[in-house]
Amino acid sequence: MISGLVSQVSKEKKKIFAMAMTIAVGFSSAAQLPAMSAEMKLKNPTNRPFVRRAIQRPDFQPDVLLVVTDAKADKDEIKEALEDVHATATQTVRAGNLEMILIKTEKGKLEETETKLTKDKKHFSAVGRNYRFAANYVPNDKDFNVSWHLAAMHCPKAWDKGTGGAKVAVLDTGCEASGKDLQGKIEKGFDANTAAAQILGGLLLATGTLPGVTDLAGAAAAAASGGAQHDRHGHGTWVASCIAATMNNGKTSAGIAPSSTIYPIRIADAAAGGKAIATDFSVACAMAKVFTSGARIVNLSYGAPYVGFHEPTIHAPLHKMFSEFYYVRQGLLFLSAGNDAVFDATVNLPYINMVSAINRNGSLTDFSNYGTIVDFTAPGEEIFCMGIDGEQAEVKGTSFSSPIVAGVAALILSKNPALPNFAVEQILKASCVNSTPGWNGYYGWGMPDAARALELTP
Structure with missing residues (x-):
């Protein structure tokens, strides 16, 4: 993580940072971009119009939604909000102040649950389907x-x-x-595609470390970290x-x-x-x-x-x-x-x-x-x-x-x-x-x- 970059770098790095800022500002205008290379020139196609075509919506996992909350949010309130729509949290991923929860909805009620949770701005900052x-x-x-x-x-x-x-x-x-x-x-x-990795993702992904391997969950996490x-x-x-x-x-x-x-x-x-x-x-x-x-x-x-x-x-x-x-x-x-x-x-x-x-x-x-x-x-x-x-x-x-x-x-x-x-x-x-x-x-x-x-x- 490189937050607070300017305050943490040395005087020499601050000088480099200032030079980078000059470059960023100096080349922000399209007119200042360099001329095309003599060896390679790009050509606009003549048969590719700027017209949007109809595209089929992607496949998604049935009866499953992803919701994002603040990692500091009240856990009991989140649990109650999910219970109100008859949804169950099954897997969690934490990263910084973000917490993403994979939830199971009632069978056949994905769209209804998605609509209700999307309106609940107090508890959920983002709601979406698990597309493939x-x-x-x-x-x-x-x-x-x-x-x-x-x-x-x-x-x-x-x-x-x-x-x-x-x-x-x-x-x-x-x-x-x-x-x-x-x-x-x-x-x-890291293998993020295994069931064990995703079920135990909260601890493993947030900390970069593994739980102890003395119990079944720890053993599964260790196997997932292959x-x-x-x-x-x-x-x-x-x-x-x-x-x-x-x-x-x-x-x-x-x-x-x-x-x-x-x-x-x-x-x-x-x-x-x-x-x-x-x-x-x-x-x-x-x-x-x-x-x-x-x-x-x-x-x-x-x-x-x-x-x-x-x-x-x-x-x-x-x-x-x-x-x-x-x-x-x-x-x-x-x-x-x-x-x-x-x-x-x-x-x-x-x-x-x-x-x-x-x-x-x-x-x-x-x-x-x-x-x-x-x-x-x-x-x-x-x-x-x-x-x-x-x-x-x-x-x-x-x-x-x-x-x-x-x-x-x-x-x-x-x-x-x-x-x-x-x-x-x-x-x-x-x-x-x-x-x-x-x-x-x-x-x-x-x-x-x-x-x-x-x-x-x-």
Whole structure:
């Protein structure tokens, strides 16, 4: 947690902070963004109108709601409020002053209970359903072509100034730590997808420690803490590889920030080729664990257009966690825009960085979502990374453009860990290559240039 940053840093760090503030103010105007790179130019698509399509509401867990209360709230009053609507608290996650409770409603009365609890502002600051989402990726066969995205973003030039070192939390299917491209880079992490982890999440997630193993509950918690250094599905390993794969080892491709470390948190699980489904509650458990992990950067490559994890109304409880991470803990959250090829007019939120995907021609990919949600873009097609078998894999999807931008943020924070999150975002924006001056609905502020970003980092 990095709250009260200015008052706690040394005089030297205060000087750095002042420089960061100057950068943030100096590049706040769209007119001051640098010119496009001669090597890579972005082009607006001609067949992608800004028109919203009808999208089916996501699946959700029946007869289950998530509610957020203040951790200091009167427990008896909360219990009575739930009893009044015939609901039962089953699981709890605590993070700072936030407490999220997973409750069981009467069968068939989810909507009625949701309406009543939403009106109870005294006890509940947010109420929502436990939605389910799959990862945003499109699998491809293996290939051994050149990783064009590293050259397009001037990573080799950036690596002359630094190769990373910041910790990035990857909320996904786990990460295969045994592969040679990620050996020594993957921390133990946490499995937020097991029943035991979620039932005992309150103590485990809030404190980062385990209860004693002398009783059944303690033993279950210990089993749940097996970490996330293995990945049956592959998606989490692909994402982590995009960020931190080792360079100069003759194996697969290199990550954007090859000296950074990954804190894996499993929010979904499935065998290779299966659907790895994440829920609001598994993501909430993961975010609570992020708060004690030491990571200031989070990548979440899951969601859907309009109704994905970025939508603040139907995911109100989860957004309490997201905003806490950004405003209180100085974190940076990167989400994939999705692969439905639709215009998404959901409100653009300051505490989320949504990333669309481009191809090697500098155009929006044929699958990437776009619209008001987009903050940045990055390569998301013909991406070469490490698979769970340790070999090279070619993947595509906004699932991979998001961690690529997160990797540039890791380079920035590695050079200057004292920077506040908004200064990192301003540096990213100022470094961008774009199809138009300033922001647009296809690419947001554009594609960050890694070398330029490090030049701008004090």
